[in-house]
Amino acid sequence: MTNVFDDPRITAVGLLYEVHAGLSARFAAQLDEQGLSVVEFEVLTRLARSPGNQLRMTDLAAQTSLSTSGVTRVVDRMERDGLLTRRACPSDRRSSFAVVTAVGMQRLDETLPGHLRIIEQWFTGQLDPQALAALLDGLRRVRDAVHPCATAGSTDTAPEDEIQATDDSARL
Amino acid sequence: MTNVFDDPRITAVGLLYEVHAGLSARFAAQLDEQGLSVVEFEVLTRLARSPGNQLRMTDLAAQTSLSTSGVTRVVDRMERDGLLTRRACPSDRRSSFAVVTAVGMQRLDETLPGHLRIIEQWFTGQLDPQALAALLDGLRRVRDAVHPCATAGSTDTAPEDEIQATDDSARL
DNA sequence: GCCCAACGACTGCCTGAGCAACTATAGCCA
C-alpha cells in the first residue's frame, strides 16, 4: 500500500466527491417524493429567485449546469407538467422567458422546507458553527479560484466575466 | 432579495456544488487530453490501487458512482480500448474480475501527474495548510454522516464495519 | 436601406447510465 493513491491530494478530492455524492443522493430522494428531479428543482429555484420569477433561456442555462439545449428540454418537460411557461420577450423576438407558474411556485414552497431540513440534517448541522465557517471559507476560496463562471463549459478559460457584482454572495 | 434563497444553508450547498462542478470541469478537460473520461479514470485508479490491479465487477461498482450495469458497460468500452481485461474468477464462476492491462497502467501513469498538478493548482494549493486541514476535517465529518454507504468505511474514524477486507485502506 | 456576422432557441443524432428482466451459478436446507 505504498502507492501514490494515498497522496493527500487524491484523498482531498475523494472526500469532496463523496460528500457531494452523498448529499446529492439525499436530495434526489427527497425531491423525488415531490415529483421533482434535482435539475428541475434547481431550475425552479433559479427562476423563483429572479425578478418576476423568470429568466431568459440563455440566462437560465448560464446559471445552471445545463447547456442551452439542455435548458430547452428541461423547460419542455416542466412546461408540460405545468410548473412553468414560456413567455415571449417583447424587446427581442429571438429570446423567450421561462416563467414559474403558480403551480410551480406552490411545488417549490412544498419542497423547500424539506430540502432545508435535509441540508441541516446531513450537512450544516453536522458541524459546530466554527467548523462550518471554516469549511465554508475554504470552499469559498476554492470556488473563487476555480471560478465557476463557465458552468456551461463553453470555454473553460473565461478569464473575465461581466457583471459578477450582481449576486456573487447569492449564487447557489 | 429578501427571499429564502439567501438562507445560509442554501449558500453552503451552493458553494459545495460550485466547487465540485468547477473541479470536475478541470479534471474532465485534462483527462480528455489523455483520451479518458472521468469515469474511466476513476475505474482505472480504483483497480490500480487494488491488490493485483483487479476487482470483481460488483466491487468495482460499489467503489464508484456506477450501478453494476454501468460498470459492465464502462468495462466493455475500456476492454475494447485495451485498457483492461476481464478475467474469470476461479472460485466463483458467476464473478469476473476487471484487470488493468499494461496499457492501462501506462495510461494511468501518464495521466496521474497532470491530475495531481491540477488538484494542487485549483484545490489544495489554494489554501494554507491550516485552512486546508480545517476544510478536509469538515468534509470528513460530513462524509461520515452522509455515509456514502456504497463505499462505506475507511480508516478515518469509521467505528467498525463488517467485512471490508477487500481493500479498506485503499479507498479514495 | 442592405448585407452579413452574431446571437437565441430549437432539433437530430448520439452517448452514457439506470432499471428491470434474464441467465447462470452458488449455497442452503430438508
Add this chain to the structure above:
DNA sequence: TGGCTATAGTTGCTCAGGCAGTCGTTGGGC
C-alpha cells in the same frame, strides 16, 4: 440429492443531456 433462494453479470429499454446544425432575429458597417 433436489429444490429454493440469493447473487454476479449482462442486456433491452428508456431517458437525460451534449454537440452540431438550422432558422429566425438582431444590430453594426457601409
